[in-house]
Amino acid sequence: MLHITMIGSGAIGVGVLELLENDPQLCVDAVIVPEASQELVRQRLAGFRKAPAVLTALPAEARPDLLVECAGHRAIEQHVLPALARGIPCLVVSVGALSEPGLVERLEAAAELGGTRIELLPGAIGGIDALSAAKVGGLESVLYTGRKPARAWLGTPGEQVCDLEHLGEATVIFEGSAREAARLYPKNANVAATLSLAGLGLDRTLVRLIADPHSHENVHQVEASGAFGGFELTLRGKPLAANPKTSALTVYSVVRALGNHAHAISI
Ligand SMILES: NC(=O)C1=CN([C@@H]2O[C@H](COP(=O)(O)OP(=O)(O)OC[C@H]3O[C@@H](n4cnc5c(N)ncnc54)[C@H](OP(=O)(O)O)[C@@H]3O)[C@@H](O)[C@H]2O)C=CC1
């Protein structure tokens, strides 16, 4: 049985807990959330058969087998860095945070200090294995196109490009490097950052973001070419009801990764 501590208990966290309820090999003993939402989360999780403890930080004596982050960018600084330095293996879903200059190096240093590893999860996107393998032979180009329902871009600089509430047709709201996409659209930067880290890096990975009033899905497209040949991927992700900015595949990606740590065969 693997003992897991989870950071965050929002759309992804609760989705993961629901799927792990009856898993005999994986047990989430505790969730870490901000103090202000501790009581609400306790109530939210009270109905679970294996309700985890709700904490605001990892206790000094705690030694979970795995720490899985499903929270947000600040949680990496607050909880993941210190846990790595203490030797606790970490799985991270807020990969967009790693576009902040210097954070990758700090995570590497903390993991080396603790003699452990950090695993970046594919989340809402697929094909990361192929892209990262293709990089070994040499990549020439990677273009990522992210298409979401127009309203999913409310609260982003997309609001200055077009009237998202009354959009008649699909509109490109951003074109540029993954680095610039992460700066301007930090809450939608996970897929672009993951593709960049696996492939050509933040400056050479090209990103196009589209607001589509006719779409009810988060559509991720990747076109890559290099010495290996080429691939085109279209992933039509169903949004989570609890947070339409997040694709359901992200929850399954976390469950898959945790299962791979517990089961005899990993795939
Ligand atoms: N890699 C990928 O493909 C994807 C990654 N993501 C990323 O996953 C993360 C979670 O997404 P989602 O579940 O939809 O988000 P939600 O907003 O639904 O949930 C986030 C949860 O994390 C908690 N939280 C926020 N900051 C901290 C912190 N510093 N320490 C502890 N807990 C914290 C929140 O608490 P409170 O309510 O109090 O703020 C809440 O419980 C986001 O960073 C998102 O960008 C999302 C989709 C795809």
Ligand SMILES: O=C([O-])CC(=O)C(=O)O
């Ligand atoms: O589709 C998703 O779940 C999230 C997404 O686009 C991103 O964060 O890059």
